[in-house]
Structure formats: C-alpha cells, structure tokens
Amino acid sequence: MSPPSITNIPRELLDIITDDIDKPRDILSLALSCRRLKDLLIPDILKKLEYATIIAPFEYHHLWDHLSSHPELACHVRVLSIAPDADPSTSPHVFDYTLGLAPDDVGAGFIAAIISTISHVVKSMCVTLASLLFGVIDDEKDRDALSGFGSLISILLKIGVYLLTCRVASHRRRNSQVLDLPNLTHLHIDAGSSGRGGPVDSAAVDVWKRFLLGCPKLKCLSIFHSRFTPHNSAVESFDAILDIVHWRYLKKLDLWPSIYSSSTFNKFLARHPSIEWLDLSNYSGPQFPVGSFQHLHYLSGDLSAIRAIAPSKPPSLRTIFYLCHIDNSFGPQVDEVVRAFKSMEPTLRCVELVGQGRPFWGDYTDGLATRIHARLPRLRIDLHSSFNLYPGEDE
Structure with a gap:
C-alpha cells in the first residue's frame, strides 16, 4: 500500500485544501509540482481568477442566482462590492446572461x-x-x-x-434568498450613497440580508446608503440582522449609523471584540463602557465618535482619523477634543485631521492642530488639508 500523499488523496479533500488558499500563484506553484495536480488545479486557478473579486449592482439577479445554483463557484468569491454604477466587465467573464432566464x-x-x-x-x-x-x-x-x-x-x-x-x-426580479458565500472576506454595499438610491426601507434591507447571512468568514464590512433618513422599518429589519449574525473574524466595520438602533449596535460590538478598525460618524447613542474595544487600533469618525469611544479607553488604539469642521465653528469644542485625546494618550500615537464641510471664513484645521500639539506634544498630527506636519516626540 502506497503511503498517504497529497497526490493520491480524494478530490473532495483536495478541494477543501485549495479553498483555503487565497492567492492564485500559490495554487499555481502547487499545480506545477506534478502532472496530476496540474490537471486538477489549473481549472481551479482560472475559476479563482474569475470569481475572486466581483463588482456588480443589486439588479444583477441572474448573477446572484447563478452563484446560488453553483456553490463550487461561489466558494471562490473573496471580495464582493455591490454598487449602482458597477462596471459589468468586473463580473465573471464565464457568466452567461442567458442562464436562468424565463x-x-x-x-x-x-x-x-x-x-x-x-x-x-x-x-x-x-x-x-x-x-x-x-x-x-x-x-x-x-x-x-x-x-x-x-x-x-x-x-x-x-x-x-x-x-x-x-x-x-435586471429583466426579472428574484426572491431575496440567502446567498451562500462561505469564503467571502470583504463585503461592500453601496445602496446609493450619491443620493440616487433614495431612502432605505425594509425591502432594501431584505436584499442586503441575502449577502449578509451567507458569509461566515467575513473580515471587512462596509455599508453606505443615501443621506436620506431611512424608514423605521429599515432600522427594525437591520436590527434583526445584527441580532443574529456573528462574524468571528470581523476586523473592519463601517456602517452608516442611522440604519440601526444604538442598543442593538452595542450588543453587536460586544459579540465582536476582534474589531480593529471602526468607522463611526453621526453617532447619537450612549457612550461605550470601559472594555468595549479591546483590539481597536484605528478609529475614523467625527466629534460624536470621539465622545462615545473615549470613555471606553481602548487599550490598543494608536491612530484616530478625525473628521473636523474646517471653519471656525469648532472653537468651543477644541478643549473637549483635546481632553478626549489626552484620555487615550497612553496608546494613541497619531491623529489625522481632515476637514469636513465647506470653509466660509477659511480652513482652520491648522489652528486646531497647533492647539492640540501644544497640549499633547507627543502626538503625531497629520493634516490632510495642507502639507503641514506636527511630528511627535518619538518620531
């Protein structure tokens, strides 16, 4: 009896091994090791290249049904971006638009x-x-x-x-059944952030559910929608999703705050302590208690996010991307911002300032950076509105 080897294991076990390999060149190196693996894996390389990254609008119902009916192809999807202005050339070239047509x-x-x-x-x-x-x-x-x-x-x-x-x-709309994407790691949903999409309602969230519930290995999630206030049914529907999902590998989160309730969001964060990158703006919920963000390294947000996150004293936070007003209206808030930064200073190393809104009397982010640097000289301060840089003492 020949000793066990990767060349004589069943095809099902070989598929399990290659499904965990993200880079096509690694599969190619494995395929070139012997003739049998070449014959088995070269088709998989082509499938991975075709399906690894997909960018398409919601209306491509036939594409989603195509993936639902072909799980051997859906398992290759690693990055999925759903945008209204997606280029169809980013969809798999092997996808046949006549599939599933009535x-x-x-x-x-x-x-x-x-x-x-x-x-x-x-x-x-x-x-x-x-x-x-x-x-x-x-x-x-x-x-x-x-x-x-x-x-x-x-x-x-x-x-x-x-x-x-x-x-x-988009000729015929399909039912919003869950789409199984077992190896998806990055999901971006743009429901019309340019304003064309209109208000988000429960029907729109029901479509999101098709993608959100079928990706257990998700690492990065971002959802954008139009600046219109969502319907109350949308908040209830999205809360129902957040109540049941648990992405154990989730590290980056960017959600528009008006699509969920603060209580549901806090419970969701408590179940996902692995989050390292958080984008939070226009937050109106309560402050987060101490210990809420054990692994948070990067925070992007406005004053509402700083107010909510600072009391939790994240032990690993190193960089804050601060969205500040670029006119002189931030004056009364400078002391509050400095106190928040100072409370996180034991680990905080860099603050990136970016102007938000249109300047009427001029861009005052330079002045804000000067006042922060005077109080907290150890912090490195990067200005995205100019070429000025305030290095910290450890630079």
Missing part, C-alpha cells in the same frame, strides 16, 4: 449574446485594421488620431453592451 426572457438573452459577440468581432477587426495602418502611416499625428478613433469605437461598444446587459440582467 421563457419570455430568452429573446432578450439571445439578443444580448448576439450583440456581445458582434462587439468582440468588431473590436478585433478594429485592432487588426489599426495594426495594419500603423505600418503604413508615418506621421505621428495621424497615428494618434487613429488611436483615438479606435478608443472611441471601443468605448461606444462597451456602453452599448453595458446598457443591454444591465437591462437583461
């Missing part, structure tokens, strides 16, 4: 496939023609004009295919 959708899917094929043919012809003309054209200006014309044709083709595929992909 009988009345087949015509639209067939047209999309034909248009996509024609666009690739025309683009190839343009490239071939340009290469031939480059060989006979000596004038550099004519070459630049030809190159610009080819780029214009390529852009127009992309826009046409984008509009058509968006229409086909």
Whole structure:
C-alpha cells in the first residue's frame, strides 16, 4: 500500500485544501509540482481568477442566482462590492446572461449574446485594421488620431453592451434568498450613497440580508446608503440582522449609523471584540463602557465618535482619523477634543485631521492642530488639508 500523499488523496479533500488558499500563484506553484495536480488545479486557478473579486449592482439577479445554483463557484468569491454604477466587465467573464432566464426572457438573452459577440468581432477587426495602418502611416499625428478613433469605437461598444446587459440582467426580479458565500472576506454595499438610491426601507434591507447571512468568514464590512433618513422599518429589519449574525473574524466595520438602533449596535460590538478598525460618524447613542474595544487600533469618525469611544479607553488604539469642521465653528469644542485625546494618550500615537464641510471664513484645521500639539506634544498630527506636519516626540 502506497503511503498517504497529497497526490493520491480524494478530490473532495483536495478541494477543501485549495479553498483555503487565497492567492492564485500559490495554487499555481502547487499545480506545477506534478502532472496530476496540474490537471486538477489549473481549472481551479482560472475559476479563482474569475470569481475572486466581483463588482456588480443589486439588479444583477441572474448573477446572484447563478452563484446560488453553483456553490463550487461561489466558494471562490473573496471580495464582493455591490454598487449602482458597477462596471459589468468586473463580473465573471464565464457568466452567461442567458442562464436562468424565463421563457419570455430568452429573446432578450439571445439578443444580448448576439450583440456581445458582434462587439468582440468588431473590436478585433478594429485592432487588426489599426495594426495594419500603423505600418503604413508615418506621421505621428495621424497615428494618434487613429488611436483615438479606435478608443472611441471601443468605448461606444462597451456602453452599448453595458446598457443591454444591465437591462437583461435586471429583466426579472428574484426572491431575496440567502446567498451562500462561505469564503467571502470583504463585503461592500453601496445602496446609493450619491443620493440616487433614495431612502432605505425594509425591502432594501431584505436584499442586503441575502449577502449578509451567507458569509461566515467575513473580515471587512462596509455599508453606505443615501443621506436620506431611512424608514423605521429599515432600522427594525437591520436590527434583526445584527441580532443574529456573528462574524468571528470581523476586523473592519463601517456602517452608516442611522440604519440601526444604538442598543442593538452595542450588543453587536460586544459579540465582536476582534474589531480593529471602526468607522463611526453621526453617532447619537450612549457612550461605550470601559472594555468595549479591546483590539481597536484605528478609529475614523467625527466629534460624536470621539465622545462615545473615549470613555471606553481602548487599550490598543494608536491612530484616530478625525473628521473636523474646517471653519471656525469648532472653537468651543477644541478643549473637549483635546481632553478626549489626552484620555487615550497612553496608546494613541497619531491623529489625522481632515476637514469636513465647506470653509466660509477659511480652513482652520491648522489652528486646531497647533492647539492640540501644544497640549499633547507627543502626538503625531497629520493634516490632510495642507502639507503641514506636527511630528511627535518619538518620531
């Protein structure tokens, strides 16, 4: 009997091993070790490259259904960004827009496939023609004009295919069932932060649930929505999600504060002591008690976040990215900010100041930095509004 080896283990066990490898080049190195592993793993490398990072809008229901019905492909997704203005070229190229189409959708899917094929043919012809003309054209200006014309044709083709595929992909809305993404580590949801999305309601949160409940290995989560006040049903629905999720590997969290209640958020943070990076602004809840953030290294937020976090005395906090007003309205609040920084000074090493809002009387972040540096000379102060730098004593 031959000794156990990675070359003769069952394929199911080999899949479990390779699913934990994040970098395709590491799988490639393993595949090149012998012929059998090459035959088994080279297809996996292609799948990982295609599905490792996906950027698509919510309306690509066929893509989500495609992943739901193909868990062997969904397990390769590591980064998922859902944005309304996503470029369709960031979706997997092997994804077939005709998959899952209803009988009345087949015509639209067939047209999309034909248009996509024609666009690739025309683009190839343009490239071939340009290469031939480059060989006979000596004038550099004519070459630049030809190159610009080819780029214009390529852009127009992309826009046409984008509009058509968006229409086909969103042709029929599907049920918001949970999408199983067992190896997803980074999830970004943009529900219309530019203002186009409108108010968030329970129906929108129900769509978020499809992605939030199926990613047990999540490390980074960020959710943005429009600046409109969400409907009360949205807060209740999102609270219901926060009450049941538990991401044991979560390290970075960025949530818009108006979509959850403070009590639910505090309980959520208590269940996730591993958070190292927190983005918190416009916070209206109670202050956090001592011991709430045992592993917090980086805090980004405004005065409301500083007020809430400072009493907890995070033992590992080293950097604060402070969103301050850039006019003279912050004057009465300077002492409060300095006291908060001083209470965290045993571990705090750097404060990054960035202006927020439009300056009417001028940018006063320099003055704020000067007053902080006078009281806390050990702190390093970086100004994102100018080139000034206030190094700490240990720099």
